[in-house]
Amino acid sequence: MRPSLLDPLFAPATTLDGVGPKVAGLIANVVPADTGGREVRIGDLLFVLPHAVIDRRQRYAIADAPDGALVTIEVTIGRHQPAPRGRGSVPYRVFAHDDTEEIALTFFHAKGEWLQKALPEGERMLVSGRLEWFNGRPSMVHPDHMVPVARADELPALEPVYPLTAGLSAKVLRRAILGAVARLPDLPEWLDPELIRRRSFPALRMALHRLHEPSDPLDIDPDSAAWRRLAYDELLAGQLALALVRAKLRHVPGRPLTGDGSLEAAIRAALPYSLTGAQEQALSEIHADLASEKRMLRLLQGDVGSGKTVVALLAMARAAEAGGQSALMAPTEILARQHLATIAPLAARAGLRAAVLTGREKGKERAQILEGLAAGEIHIVLGTHALFQEGVEYKNLALAIVDEQHRFGVHQRLAMTAKGIAPDMLVMTATPIPRTLVLTAFGDMDVSRLTEKPAGRQPIQTVTLPLERLPGLVERLRHAVAEGQKVYWICPLVEESEEVKLMSAEDRFASLKPVFGDALGLIHGRMAGRDKDEAMRAFKDGETRILVGTTVIEVGVDVPDATIIVIEHAERFGLAQLHQLRGRVGRGAKASSCVLLYKEPLGLVAKQRLSVMRETEDGFRISEEDLKLRGEGELLGTRQSGTPGFRVARLERHGDLLEIARDDARLVLERDPELSSPRGEALRMLLYLHGRDDAIRLLRAG
Incomplete structure (x- = not known):
């Protein structure tokens, strides 16, 4: 059960003043979380962070105001010039002046009575908005703020600028965000006190206050203590969720897979080349994992053409030597069939039978494959998600290999385990992933890297x-x-x-x-x-x-x-x-x-x-450059793939916090695997706040 303390943050955004269903629908477009079709909640608004600040502290003389800039000027209101009767397209103008120049404040479709009250003739006013010069004459269309000099404190000195969408005004969004911050309950502190001291992190409420009501433009810098505090919270929630997944996947005991090396030797003899040093290294790590009592959870990262498929095949031969079956899941049918074309002839040299199973196999052909898997006659099966659907039974699935991991998130890894299948797991990707992203998306896995290309490959x-x-x-x-x-x-x-x-x-x-x-x-x-x-x-x-x-x-x-x-x-x-x-x-x-x-x-x-x-041509260098140029969200195509798209953290800026978060998460779970201590209870709230409640369900599932 979600702690009742968090209920105000899980209430719909429509419970805020000024937010009806239409506005909530528009706000959904700027909320950085993937709401997955659910309605926007108050908690989502906390993390809509400003990307700039309008500084209204400086006052300009009209004559000195730069063209096209947002400026604040102190003026005396002169005459009103309403639009001629029946000519709605002509604007209503109010002329004002200071010691240096006259300016036209211009309003389209405005109510004259309202303007007479808001801008009375002879009144000293502070007016703020975008000033533009036409033919040597200044004008300001629809000023953002107009307040009498006597009430100058009502003018926001620093105004955060948020991402907007068509139809959503900055004023409405800002009011909704401040309403959400006001509803934040007093949550217990989940961060380690020593870390807070060392990093000068403010408390959660203070961090949100500084970002949404900045007193200095530096407050909204992603490198500010407030932003880094929120980024660390988010990274910690992600690392904690991954550590819980890892604990759950490891909790299902593995079994040692050892073989005599005969099938592997037969396949090696059939290869027209010898393996690279990196391939041999990866294989020895995989063999050690397979032989251990714990389940293997390994990510094999290899650049394009570095020979991952051969490593996978030799690992599958080892599983077959131990009497087990292997399944290799690819993201597309084309790729699954291509793996079959590469693998089947080599496997046959070792007396192993390989088959392909995708959504396309129907009727008799499909029935034969399913029989072969259930009877254990098929040693290696290649396919798409169809491999783990209802009705596909294995006699003894010992090794599951997933190709192109970034299309296959943590949830799918758990789904396989939930089917009562507890195979060793090897995940392969040809997308070189920067080290920081490996930690965020696959912090629950050990990593092997293939850094060499096979001999004979031309640049x-x-x-x-x-x-x-x-x-x-x-x-x-x-x-x-x-x-x-x-x-x-x-x-x-x-x-x-x-x-x-x-x-x-x-x-x-x-x-x-x-x-x-x-x-x-x-x-x-x-x-x-x-x-x-x-x-x-x-x-x-x-x-x-x-x-x-x-x-x-x-x-x-x-x-x-x-x-x-x-x-x-x-x-x-x-x-x-x-x-x-x-x-x-x-x-x-x-x-x-x-x-x-x-x-x-x-x-x-x-x-x-x-x-x-x-x-x-070095994919790892390319991936690091890509991270710098694009940020992590797009790099993994996060919006579609169930990998972490961050709301607050920017890995290119906050990567240093990631390692700390990972160590923190692992240490917490070593000391308090059920998250039942006071800090553990607080961390459960953090997981809910950042939408990682799947991980809490794992705790309950034991």
């Missing part, structure tokens, strides 16, 4: 080209295709949209068709599964030589003899995605190239991105 030459030079590029590709090379051509969209004027895959396919004819193929996410497979097969077998597509080919598609990739509108893609796409070439022994086509003019961030791509 990829990366060039940037403006779209104006497209005809020359097409001509060069014509020669490349004539020499037998294969080319990917990536577009940002499937079909042209009204809002975004970008080249779509279908348009580009149509424009290249006259040049390349039947050598041209098309693939995108809206095609039926079988059509996608057919497009990939034709490209693989060389029936088509240029494959125009969307980012559907981003993850794991493997055509070793593809040597050129063109990425159109490269300025629209994030660094990590550009890096993933580039990794589709350079997989064979031939030199490869990547052409980044961009539309001028380029923004600063886009320029930086493209230059990082030219300079390096």
Whole structure:
């Protein structure tokens, strides 16, 4: 049960003055939490933080006021000039002056009586708003504040600026936020007193007060003590939730998986190359985990083309030696089938049977696979989420491998365990994740990194080209295709949209068709599964030589003899995605190239991105740069993926607090695994406050 002390924060925002259902709907657009369709609560408003401050402390003479700036001026009200009768489009003007100049205060659709009262002639007033100069004459349209000099203290000296959405006024939002802060109950302190002292953290109420009612512009800086206090709370809630998940997953006992190495040796003998040092290191860590009594929970991070699949296959061979089955779950059908194509022939050399199970297997074919799994005749199964649906029974599932972790959050990891399946778990990702993000999203896992590329891989030459030079590029590709090379051509969209004027895959396919004819193929996410497979097969077998597509080919598609990739509108893609796409070439022994086509003019961030791509192929460096350029929310595509999107913490600014939060969370649970001490009870409130109540349900589930 949620502590009743928190009830005021879980009340709907519509219980605040001035917030009806319509305003609450607008506020939902600016609340940083993913509300998941539920109504906005009062607690959500606490964490709508200002991104700037309007400083009204300085007073300007009208003549000295800069054009277009928000200024505060002290004036004497002169004459009123109402709009002529029947001409509603003409504004109502009030002329005012100081010793230096006259100014027109301009109002559209205003009530004359109200203005006469608000701005009486001869009154000394403080007026604040955006001042603009037209033909040497100053004017201010709809001032933000107008107060008599005698009541100057009513003018907010510093006014926080919040993110807004169409239809939501700054005044209404600010009033709602201050209303929410006023409803904050007196919560017990959940932070360690020594940490508070060392970091000069204010109490929660004081931190919120400083951010929402700043007395200095520095108060709303993400590096201020107030902001860092709230960021630490959020990071601690996340780390505590992960530590509870880890405790729960580890709580289900594992079983030692040891083998004689015979099946693994047979697969190694069938490989045309030897493993890199990094692969051997990762395997020895995995073997140690498998042999232990505790369940394995390991993240295998490997850059594009670093050989994760082979490591996974050898781990699955070890599970088979111990009499267990393995399941490898991929994010897409294409990838699951491709894993089958890579793994099945090698597994067969060791006498192991591999099968694929996705939503597409139906009827008799599906029934046979399910029988094989239940009887233990299938040793390795590859597939999508279908692997863990109702009706799929395993005889002895010992190892679960999840490919592309960032599409598969903590909740899904728990769901697998909840099915009564307690396999060892290996999670693989080709998206190099900065160290700080590994801690936030996967703090419950041990980490292995593959940092080398297999022998024989050629570097990829990366060039940037403006779209104006497209005809020359097409001509060069014509020669490349004539020499037998294969080319990917990536577009940002499937079909042209009204809002975004970008080249779509279908348009580009149509424009290249006259040049390349039947050598041209098309693939995108809206095609039926079988059509996608057919497009990939034709490209693989060389029936088509240029494959125009969307980012559907981003993850794991493997055509070793593809040597050129063109990425159109490269300025629209994030660094990590550009890096993933580039990794589709350079997989064979031939030199490869990547052409980044961009539309001028380029923004600063886009320029930086493209230059990082030219300079390096190191995915880990690219991911660190991406974090600096974009912040963590977009990096993991958090809005969709069940990984932590932060409301307050900015990892590029608060990464140093993350390690402290992780150590703090682990220490707390070692001393108080049930969170039943006074600090434990307070930490439960923190988990509720930051929407991590799933973790509290784990405590109750034991």
